Each structure stands twice: as C-alpha cells, then as structure tokens.
Amino acid sequence: MTTRRPSARERLLTAADRLFYAEGVHAVGIDRLLDEAGVAKGSLFYNFAGKEELVGAYLEGRAAQRRERIAAHQEGLSDPVEKILAIFEALAEAAASPTYNGCPFANANAEATADGVEARALRQFRDWLHEQFRTLTQEAGYADTHVLADQLQVLYDGAVSTSHLDQRAEPVRVAEGIAAQILTSSTRRLDPPFEPQGAAREPMDA
Template sequence: MTAKRTPARQRLLETADRLFYTEGVHTVGIDRVIEEAGVAKGSLFYNFSNKDGLVAAYLAGRDESRRKRVARHLEGLDDPVGKILAVFDALQEVVSAPGYNGCPFANANAEAAPGSVEAQALRTFRGWLADMFLALAEEAGFVDPADTADRLRLLYDGAVANAQLDAHPGAVGLAKELASMVLQASPRNVLQAKG
C-alpha cells in the first residue's frame, strides 16, 4: 500500500508558514517556497494565484490557529475575569514554544504597503483582539469596558513585543499579573461584580 501524498496546496501552506514566520514574508521568495514544498510552479498559481494569495492564506491560517488556541483556553470557564486572564495563558503557550518569532501579523506588515494583504490581515487580527477584550470586559460588568479592554490590549501587546525583542517569555506572566491588577482596580457594576 502506498502512502497518500500530501496535496500541493497543503505542502505550499506548510512550507510558507515555516519560512514566512521564521525568515519573513518579504525575505522569502516564491521560488524558494515552491522548491522546498516540492511542487510545480503551476501549483502555486492554481491554488493561490500569486504570492499575495499565498501570504493571505498563511496569515489566515495563523489567525485561525490563534482564535482556536484562545477558545481552547476559555473553554469551560464561567468567570469572565478568569476568561480575560486565560487569554494571557493562551499567549504564554505561544511565546514559550520553540521558534517563537513574535506576532506573525506585525512581522508581515512591517514592510508592507498600506492596503496590502499583510495590512488587511493585521487589521483583521487587531479588530478581533480588540472586540474579544471588549466583549469579555462587558461580560465581566466593568463600568467602562472600552477603557478596561484598551488597558488589557496594551498589556497583551507589550508582552508580545517583549517576549520577542528581549527573548523574554516571562513577559507574558508579568503582563497577566498586571492585567489582574487592572481588573481588580477597574470599577464593576454591582450585580456582575458579585457574580
């Protein structure tokens, strides 16, 4: 019985994910991705149209993975404050993994033109992150959920940057500790604060 060969689309995505994340979207040429994926050049154009299509698919895959990871960390939690802090646990999982190289969206966007697929992916991710923190702050009953969410996002972003720039995965634990302090200091509506 012969082993089933991985489809060209999947091989291209897996190779792009590895190369784009470790070396950079703008550094890695499409010919290298094609060669390392072991596919014909036509496979790229059939599956993604061009490099932008492949970059968009790579970033969409990273976005989906991040959302699933956060959802997994929130699963089974009832306490809204616990849910907020669990977002930092999901981040800790990422920054502690071998090969952590920062935020794939920010990295890809660093040299991208405004309106590019990289810029769009960054806006999509940032919108999701902002909406998630806001929804959790509203669920927790904070009097000013937008302000609380902004503070949490700033701590999250700082942890991402510090973990990469200073190779300091412990930054996430510190950010989670500070987030807990922010949550304790932020006024909550009486009924939700008791729940």
C-alpha cells in the same frame, strides 16, 4: 493502510507557514518556497493567484491558530475574568515555543504597503482581539469596557513585543499579573455573577 499524501495546496501552505513566520514574507522568494514545498511553479498559480494571495492564506491560518489556542485555554471556564486572563495564558504558551518569532501580523505588516493584505490581516486580528476583551469585560459587569479593552490590548501588545525581544515567556506573565491587578481595581457597573479572585464586590447602583 495507505497514508494520504498532502495536496500541493497543503504543502504550499505548510511551507509558507514555516518560512514566512521564521524569515519574513518578503525575504522568502517563490523559488525557495516551491523547493521547500516540493511542488512545481504551476501548482502555485493553480492554487493561488500569486504570492500575495498565498501570504493572505498564511496570515488567515495564523489567525485561526491564535483563535484556536485561546479557545483551548478558555475551555471549561465560565468566569469572564478568567477567560480574559486565559488570553494571556495562550500567548505565554506561544512565547515559550523555541520557534516563537513575535506577532506574525505585525512582522508581515512591517514589510508591506499600508493597503496590502498584510495590513488588512493585522487590523482584522487586532479588531477581533479588542472585541474579545470588550465583550468579556462587559460580561463581567465593568463600567467602561472600551477603556478597559484598550488597556488590556496595550498590555497584550507589549507582552508580544517584549517576549519576542527577550526570547522568553516571562514578560507575558508580567503582563498577565498587571491585567489581573487592573481587573481587580476597576469599577463595576453591576454586581456581576463573577469577579476577580480576591476582589471586593461593588454594591449595585441604587
């Protein structure tokens, strides 16, 4: 059976994913990237308008990986509170990897201009994550979903940064525990179909 050789585009994206995440999108030059991917310079400009477009594709790929990892941890769960905590479980899995290097979007954005592709990718992922938290807290019947989503996102951001600084996944577990406490103690507008483990049910409003 013949094994299909990855296309030049696939090899460029694979090399970009590894090098950009490990070393930084601006620290890695075009020649290094081409050498790692084993392609000619013409292949880069045939598949991408330039390095900026390749950086954008790399960040899109990282966003897809994050979403897929979260979805895998949420699979089979019906309780929206458990789905929220599964987002932290997915982050803990990533932080436990020996190649973990923090948030790819924040890392790339730190090196970029305010209106660049890196900044757009960071905003898009953060908006998506905030909407996940807001939607799930709404499904769980919490009263102030926007405030609660803000609190959860701050916890998530702190877990990303601290686990990167400490090079271990334990800070994510701490953040997950705090998130569970917040969810248990927060007011619910309705008597929801699901509730955090150990939480007392709130009576329905008259």
